[in-house]
Amino acid sequence: MTFAEAMRGAGVQSLAVFGDSITVGLNASAPEKAWPLQLAAATNIGVVRNRAVSGTILQGGMMADGLPRPDNGIGRYREALLRPDRADALAVLYGYNDARYVGAPQSLNAEGFLRDYALMLEGLLAAGLKPDLIAIGSPPFPSERGLAVGSPGFAEQTRAGFERFVEAVKALATEFSVNYAPVYEAMSRYPDGALNSDDVTHPNDAGHRIIADAFARAAVPSAGAAYRNWSTRPG
Numbered sequence: 001m002t003f004a005e006a007m008r009g010a011g012v013q014s015l016a017v018f019g020d021s022i023t024v025g026l027n028a029s030a031p032e033k034a035w036p037l038q039l040a041a042a043t044n045i046g047v048v049r050n051r052a053v054s055g056t057i058l059q060g061g062m063m064a065d066g067l068p069r070p071d072n073g074i075g076r077y078r079e080a081l082l083r084p085d086r087a088d089a090l091a092v093l094y095g096y097n098d099a100r101y102v103g104a105p106q107s108l109n110a111e112g113f114l115r116d117y118a119l120m121l122e123g124l125l126a127a128g129l130k131p132d133l134i135a136i137g138s139p140p141f142p143s144e145r146g147l148a149v150g151s152p153g154f155a156e157q158t159r160a161g162f163e164r165f166v167e168a169v170k171a172l173a174t175e176f177s178v179n180y181a182p183v184y185e186a187m188s189r190y191p192d193g194a195l196n197s198d199d200v201t202h203p204n205d206a207g208h209r210i211i212a213d214a215f216a217r218a219a220v221p222s223a224g225a226a227y228r229n230w231s232t233r234p235g
Contacts, residue, residue, distance in 0.1 A: 003135040003179040003218040004043045007089050010133060014047035015040055016087035018073065018080060022140055023052035023093050025208070027197035033205045038212035039091065049087050051080040058094040059116045061107040064153055069108075074116040082127050090129060091215050093183065095139035099165035103153025110164035114227055117168065121176045135179035135218040138166040140211060141187035146200050168227070175226035179218035186214045 007015070017023050017036040025034025032041070040048045058073035068075065073094055081090060098113045117136075125131060139162070147157050166184045173180035187195055187203075187210055195207035203211065 001132070001219065002216065003089075003091075003133075003181070004216040006132045006179070007043050007045065010088070010130075012043075012045060012088040012133065014049060014087040014089070015043075015045045016049045016051055016081055016090045017093070018077065018090065019052045019093035020056045020097050021052070021054035022096060022202060022211075024050065024054050026054060027199060027202040027204065028208050029205050033208055035093075035208040035211035035215070036091070038209060039215050042212060042216050045089075047087070049085075052093075055097065057098045057101060057108070058120070059098055059108055059112045061109075061112045061116075062104060063101075063108060064103040074120055077120050078123065078127075081124065089133040089135075090124070091135045091137070091181070093137040093140070093181075093211070093215075095165045095169060096142070097154065099139050099162045100142065100147070100150055100154045100157050102155075102157050102161075110161075110168055113165055114168040114172065117172055118175070118227055121172060121178065125176065131176060131178045132220075135181050135215050136169055136173055137181035137211065137215060137218070138169045138184040140203060140207070141184045141195070143193040143196055143200065145193060146196065149200060170221060171227040174221045174223075177220050180221050181211075181214040181218035183211050183214045186210050 028034040036048050053071040056071045057069045060068050060072050060074045101108055149155055170180055195203050197204045
């Protein structure tokens, strides 16, 4: 069963989305072109509660300045997603900025991302969210130019380094039996840069459409290494 089918079957009326500026919808040509509203339109959901914050990462570790990234996901998910008006279903798209940040590799890395993401999922499930109504997406695919450019600390990641974060999200979906949206994988099938907006970093309307479709088709992975068996799972 896909995420879209599960939401229709459960009669979901409201969807929360959680992530960074890509989920905010930055550089989509209109609000309805951003992936959250495209997903809602495709699944007949009337209420979208967008809890994304531009520039955020999921991890709570220290950046190069010795401080955590403001509005990080692990620090704000309870207030953002578990308030009394919480939505019936949840789509999470985190990891793009986490994966691009190379400024403090000892404290912000794939292992910390895995750890904090797992803690967040544990908290969400303990609060009563149903796993079949949660979908988590792999980080959107950056072009080669997109990997190379960025604000201080957010440039010069390698493709292999970025893909560690993709692997982490799929491992977590397997472990927690939540739906996995293969966003990175779907976007990677297009010519390099074809889904970029003019700033190179954020997707264009076509990129947002592909993200929305990946979430609609998301499903619980049937096989693969869960995070408990991830080769670098933190101690």
